[in-house]
Amino acid sequence: MNWSVLTLVGADQKGIVAAVTKMLFEANCQLAEASMMRLGGNFAIMLRVAHDAATNLQSVLQPVVDKMSLHMHLDDDVSTSSHHIEPDVHITVYGADRTGIVAQVTSLLADAGLNIVDLETAVGGSAEQPIYIMSIEGNAQQGIEALHEAIKNLADDIEISLTEIDTLRG
Amino acid sequence: MSVLDILAYPDEQLKQLSVTVDQIDKDIQRFLRDLEETRLAGPGAVGIAAPQVGVLQRVAIVDVSNMKKPCDNHGHMIMINPEITQWDGMVMGREGCLSVPDFTGNVIRAESIVLNYMDELGEKHEITSTGFEARAIQHELDHLDGLLFLDRLVSRRTDLFRRKIYK
Numbered sequence: 295m296n297w298s299v300l301t302l303v304g305a306d307q308k309g310i311v312a313a314v315t316k317m318l319f320e321a322n323c324q325l326a327e328a329s330m331m332r333l334g335g336n337f338a339i340m341l342r343v344a345h346d347a348a349t350n351l352q353s354v355l356q357p358v359v360d361k362m363s364l365h366m367h368l369d370d371d372v373s374t375s376s377h378h379i380e381p382d383v384h385i386t387v388y389g390a391d392r393t394g395i396v397a398q399v400t401s402l403l404a405d406a407g408l409n410i411v412d413l414e415t416a417v418g419g420s421a422e423q424p425i426y427i428m429s430i431e432g433n434a435q436q437g438i439e440a441l442h443e444a445i446k447n448l449a450d451d452i453e454i455s456l457t458e459i460d461t462l463r464g
Numbered sequence: 465m466s467v468l469d470i471l472a473y474p475d476e477q478l479k480q481l482s483v484t485v486d487q488i489d490k491d492i493q494r495f496l497r498d499l500e501e502t503r504l505a506g507p508g509a510v511g512i513a514a515p516q517v518g519v520l521q522r523v524a525i526v527d528v529s530n531m532k533k534p535c536d537n538h539g540h541m542i543m544i545n546p547e548i549t550q551w552d553g554m555v556m557g558r559e560g561c562l563s564v565p566d567f568t569g570n571v572i573r574a575e576s577i578v579l580n581y582m583d584e585l586g587e588k589h590e591i592t593s594t595g596f597e598a599r600a601i602q603h604e605l606d607h608l609d610g611l612l613f614l615d616r617l618v619s620r621r622t623d624l625f626r627r628k629i630y631k
Contacts, residue, residue, distance in 0.1 A: 378566055412620070431620075460533060460596060461558045461568050464511035464526075464603040 295324070295344040297371030298351055304364035306337040313358045318343060321354040326376060331414075342371055381411045381431035382459050383438055389452040391417060391424035398449065399428065406444035407436030431459070468502045468517040470562050473612060475518075478563055482513075482520040482608040485544050488586045492523070496542055496584050500525055506562045511600045513607030516563050522546065524604035528597045535596040546581035546605055548574075557599050559613045569617045573599045 302314060311330060318325065326342040345351060351368055359366050385408075387399050396415065403410075412431040419425035434441050438458050445454050471478055485492060495514075503512035503525055510531070513524040527540040553575030560568040576594040579601060583589060593601055603613060 376566075378568075380560075380568060458533070459558050460531075461560055462596065462599055462603060463507070463509045463560045463562065464513075464600055464607075 296347050297326075297373065298343050298345065299369045299371050300339070300341045300343050300351065300355075301367040301369075302339040302341075302355075302359070302364045303336055304362055306332050306335055307362065310337050310362060310364070311339070313362060314339065314355065317354055317358050318345075318351075321349055321351075322346065323349065323351070323354070342373070342376075379409075379411055379433060380461060381433060382461075383408070383432055383434045383441065384457045384459055385428075385430040385432070385441075385454065386457075387426075387428040387430070387452060387454045389426055391419070391426040392451070395426050395452060396428065399445075399452065399454065400430075402444045402447060403430075403432075403441060406440040407434060408441060409433045409435055465497050465501045467505045468498050470502065470506065470516055471518055472563050472565060473614070475563075477518050477520065478515055478607070478612060479610045480515065480520055481610050482515055482522045485521050485523060488544065488582070488584065492521075492544075493584055495519065496523065496525070499523070500542075503527075509562050510596075511604040512562065513604045515607045515610070522608045524601075524608065526597065526600045526604055528600055531596065536594055537597045538591055538593065541581075541601075542584045543579075543581040543601075543604075544583065544586075546579055546601070546608075548577050548579055548602070548605060550578035552576040555595075555599075556618065557596075559599070559603060561603070561613055563607075564612060564614060569613060570620055571599075571603075571613050571616045572618060573602045577601065 315325065324344040328341040330339045343351065355366060389395060410430055410432040415426065415428040417424050418427055441456055445456065448454055499512055499514060499517065502517060503509050510528045511524060511526040514521045522545050524543050524546060528535055528537045529539050551574035554572050555575045556570050556572050558568050559571045575598065576592065577598045578592050580590050
């Protein structure tokens with residue numbers, strides 16, 4: 295089996311996931327980790343797919359891509375295994391929306407050793423007073439304290455809180 | 465003593481109801497020693513329940529006294545016929561399971577519980593447990609009812625971790 299990373303983006307409409315995964319299933323593909331969500335008025339799919347070396351994913355999906363006006367991108371999967379990295383810290387950020395929030399927060403955190411596992415953001419509030427909300431999970435590779443220190447240098451208009459994730463194993 | 469094989473989902477024994485222990489004898493005491501050895505062999509497991517090794521009896525072990533980040537605890541607890549009689553509060557936390565390798569998820573549990581159980585000598589206990597220990601107990605007792613943390617998953621994308629104290 296070969297592994298590929300598939301990205302599909304298009305105007306949101308009913309039935310994208312069903313149509314795409316049906317085509318893949320009929321072509322004997324196996325799905326692994328996926329992230330699929332509405333982004334503004336778009337719908338985005340990121341998906342790891344295993345397929346026979348002989349299967350051309352491009353041609354498998356072309357009918358649905360054309361029918362639903364999607365944009366497709368295919369990459370070889372660089373993963374060496376499907377083993378998950380367990381995040382040990384959860385970070386919540388919010389503030390009045392302005393440019394630079396993500397860049398400032400993630401630069402400080404990256405310099406302090408954070409490897410991001412999962413990040414999502416949303417714009418909420420009213421059209422006149424939008425607020426920006428970000429939720430991050432990651433690995434504190436230099437320890438949680440380093441992150442606590444780093445966020446002290448953050449601009450005053452951004453609220454940020456860091457919570458250690460104590461995973462219970464039973 | 466021996467390390468027992470841990471069953472992994474989708475083994476259907478993990479989804480069965482376990483039966484009450486009616487007699488504490490040498491056999492069950494020997495089994496409890498094996499179960500503890502199995503827990504210690506698991507990577508960082510704070511608890512284990514009998515169904516995880518295919519024994520469908522209401523027996524579990526919890527010990528959160530050696531956590532990197534210390535928490536309130538009752539030491540090493542061997543629980544026979546455990547029963548939760550009170551639940552208070554709700555808190556979200558991240559859980560994994562020896563029987564569900566390489567996956568963790570968010571689960572909402574009671575923050576504080578009152579628990580009745582017998583120890584390996586048949587002595588009865590009633591304790592109030594809170595926080596991480598209470599979570600571990602609830603996770604293990606679920607196994608006795610054929611439930612995995614997968615049955616209680618809530619979205620990873622929901623942030624309920626913060627318990628900000630408003631002044």
